[in-house]
Amino acid sequence: MLNWLSRLSDPFVDAPVVRPPTGLFGFYRHFIAPVRGLLVALVVVSMIASLSELALFVFLGKIVDLTTNSTSPSTFFQDHGWLLAAMAFVVLIVRPVSVLLSRGLTTVAFVPSLTALVRWRSYRYVLRQSLSFFQNDFAGRIAQKVMQSGPALRESVVNVVEGVWTLVIYLVGTIILFAGLDAWLILPVVIWAIGYAATIVRLVPPVQARSQAAAEANSGLSGRIVDSYTNIQAVKLFAHAEREDAFAKEGFVLQVDAFRKLAASILMMMASLNVINSLLIFAVSGLALWLWSIGEISVGSIAMASALVIRLNQMSGWILRTITSLFENVGTLQNAIETISRPHTIVDKPDAQPLVVTKGEIRFENIRFHYGREDGGIIDDLSLTVAPGERVGLVGRSGAGKSTLVNLLLRLYDLEGGRILIDGQDISGVTQESLRSRIGMVTQDTALLHRSVRDNIRYGRPDASEEDIRAAADRAQAGDFVPELRDFRGRTGFDAFVGERGVKLSGGQRQRVAIARLLLKDAPILILDEATSALDSEVEAAIQEQLYSLMDGRTVIAIAHRLSTIAVLDRLVVMDDGQIVESGTHKELLERGGLYASLWKRQSGGFLGTDAGAGFGQAAAE
Numbered sequence: 304m305l306n307w308l309s310r311l312s313d314p315f316v317d318a319p320v321v322r323p324p325t326g327l328f329g330f331y332r333h334f335i336a337p338v339r340g341l342l343v344a345l346v347v348v349s350m351i352a353s354l355s356e357l358a359l360f361v362f363l364g365k366i367v368d369l370t371t372n373s374t375s376p377s378t379f380f381q382d383h384g385w386l387l388a389a390m391a392f393v394v395l396i397v398r399p400v401s402v403l404l405s406r407g408l409t410t411v412a413f414v415p416s417l418t419a420l421v422r423w424r425s426y427r428y429v430l431r432q433s434l435s436f437f438q439n440d441f442a443g444r445i446a447q448k449v450m451q452s453g454p455a456l457r458e459s460v461v462n463v464v465e466g467v468w469t470l471v472i473y474l475v476g477t478i479i480l481f482a483g484l485d486a487w488l489i490l491p492v493v494i495w496a497i498g499y500a501a502t503i504v505r506l507v508p509p510v511q512a513r514s515q516a517a518a519e520a521n522s523g524l525s526g527r528i529v530d531s532y533t534n535i536q537a538v539k540l541f542a543h544a545e546r547e548d549a550f551a552k553e554g555f556v557l558q559v560d561a562f563r564k565l566a567a568s569i570l571m572m573m574a575s576l577n578v579i580n581s582l583l584i585f586a587v588s589g590l591a592l593w594l595w596s597i598g599e600i601s602v603g604s605i606a607m608a609s610a611l612v613i614r615l616n617q618m619s620g621w622i623l624r625t626i627t628s629l630f631e632n633v634g635t636l637q638n639a640i641e642t643i644s645r646p647h648t649i650v651d652k653p654d655a656q657p658l659v660v661t662k663g664e665i666r667f668e669n670i671r672f673h674y675g676r677e678d679g680g681i682i683d684d685l686s687l688t689v690a691p692g693e694r695v696g697l698v699g700r701s702g703a704g705k706s707t708l709v710n711l712l713l714r715l716y717d718l719e720g721g722r723i724l725i726d727g728q729d730i731s732g733v734t735q736e737s738l739r740s741r742i743g744m745v746t747q748d749t750a751l752l753h754r755s756v757r758d759n760i761r762y763g764r765p766d767a768s769e770e771d772i773r774a775a776a777d778r779a780q781a782g783d784f785v786p787e788l789r790d791f792r793g794r795t796g797f798d799a800f801v802g803e804r805g806v807k808l809s810g811g812q813r814q815r816v817a818i819a820r821l822l823l824k825d826a827p828i829l830i831l832d833e834a835t836s837a838l839d840s841e842v843e844a845a846i847q848e849q850l851y852s853l854m855d856g857r858t859v860i861a862i863a864h865r866l867s868t869i870a871v872l873d874r875l876v877v878m879d880d881g882q883i884v885e886s887g888t889h890k891e892l893l894e895r896g897g898l899y900a901s902l903w904k905r906q907s908g909g910f911l912g913t914d915a916g917a918g919f920g921q922a923a924a925e
Contacts (some may be wrong), residue, residue, distance in 0.1 A: 314420035364607030443529025466625030491586035514634025524554035662691035663858035671720030696869035699878035743826035747833030751805030763824035779819035
């Protein structure tokens with residue numbers, strides 16, 4: 304049975320990545336639709352379980368009347384065997400089976416599937432957000448909202464089915480049964496239902512608002528903690544453990560305050576409903592006794608009516624907790640929706656085609672971009688053509704716009720004016736996946752995945768063989784340290800995990816793994832952003848030889864502050880304040896005596912030497 308239940312729904316069935324609705328009910332419909340059949344089955348089975356319990360109260364009243372009025376106890380079983388058989392069928396078969404099936408559908412089929420479905424599809428959508436989306440928020444806070452969304456939506460749906468739906472069945476069933484006894488018994492139940500609903504309507508909105516605030520405080524706290532742990536090296540280098548304590552404590556205080564306010568609202572609602580529930584028991588029991596005293600109902604009717612309202616009272620406490628949980632989860636979900644359902648800012652056009660690189664020509668035509676600022680642009684009306692197979696170095700002071708230009712080429716941001724073309728194809732009209740798959744890049748701030756060395760290198764080409772991976776590692780000069788690696792679980796060499804963002808490796812080791820990944824990717828366009836800045840001179844010279852070999856026949860854009868490493872490229876483009884101020888070979892730019900010559904002069908006797916033949920030039924000379 305368990306295997307059958309577990310196969311009723313597959314949360315990972317192939318589906319397009321689409322934006323979840325921003326409205327609460329639309330969000331529910333969006334994620335419930337794939338499990339709609341399962342939900343209907345759960346509703347039906349829950350109804351049968353509730354009706355079977357109501358039947359027990361009917362049997363109770365009948366048995367009390369029959370035993371009270373029986374003149375021959377010795378023949379009771381023979382005279383009323385049909386009633387006892389029906390009761391046994393409900394008690395021993397219908398109710399246990401329906402309750403078991405209801406719990407099985409809930410815990411084995413519905414709950415795991417819906418939780419995974421919401422998390423999986425939310426994760427996939429958020430993963431495709433723009434770079435700025437992740438730069439403007441805590442990664443931990445985003446992850447917390449994605450992880451909370453599944454349980455919050457699941458629990459709220461289960462609360463409605465198991466709580467609200469059960470209460471509705473009980474309430475309607477009670478009214479019908481009371482109508483069969485005496486219409487007057489309906490009055491206190493109806494008044495109770497109205498009072499109960501009015502109290503919920505009046506007191507739930509504050510609970511919902513405070514629940515949303517508590518969820519936000521919880522996500523914020525998670526973001527603060529993850530931020531401190533992620534940057535643990537900086538915390539220790541600056542001896543700021545106590546400062547981080549204070550930073551985290553502020554989040555804890557906000558969280559505790561938010562949850563105390565939520566608890567106060569819940570307590571007020573519970574107190575109000577307890578008074579209403581007590582009045583229901585008193586009113587129905589008193590009215591039933593009065594009706595019995597005037598001969599309108601039997602003793603069995605008193606027993607059934609009293610038992611029903613006591614059960615309603617017990618249920619109301621459970622229902623209160625269920626409704627409280629429901630609105631807590633709704634508040635959590637509303638808080639998550641704001642992040643999860645945010646529209647993508649960089650999207651493929653409906654008719655976007657895969658990029659086809661035949662030659663590798665890159666053209667920037669009158670491009671403009673200023674990160675949304677209104678006080679002037681980072682890049683204004685810039686034009687640049689990189690010929691097929693040309694190796695171009697971007698030079699300039701920090702903040703000149705070099706990395707921004709590269710990010711625009713990768714379409715990590717969308718242009719605000721102009722266009723960028725690769726082999727005549729506007730990058731805004733091709734798919735992002737194809738664009739980035741045709742460009743290989745290594746940056747100075749290399750971040751690796753918390754996976755094995757093998758997996759990190761294979762990231763460049765997922766179908767690469769073990770031989771290809773090891774060859775790329777050797778070419779990137781990583782073969783000398785990888786065999787010596789061992790992680791805390793005892794995995795060694797290429798199987799060793801590198802830690803979050805590669806923290807278990809040195810800067811130079813991380814960069815060598817990243818370069819191995821680039822070599823394996825073998826893209827027709829290369830971007831090198833301080834690609835060897837973290838390496839010592841000996842390793843750098845060896846790797847640059849491999850990179851120079853890789854550049855052959857490819858279009859290359861290289862960024863470096865150490866001018867000696869790019870001085871022998873085909874052309875150097877000097878940028879300043881988002882504009883191209885000079886362009887030419889190393890020799891031509893020195894002769895002009897402009898900004899490049901000034902920067903070169905400052906580095907005379909510099910980081911790797913003053914000879915223009917250093918770095919890539921040495922590889923070229925060989």
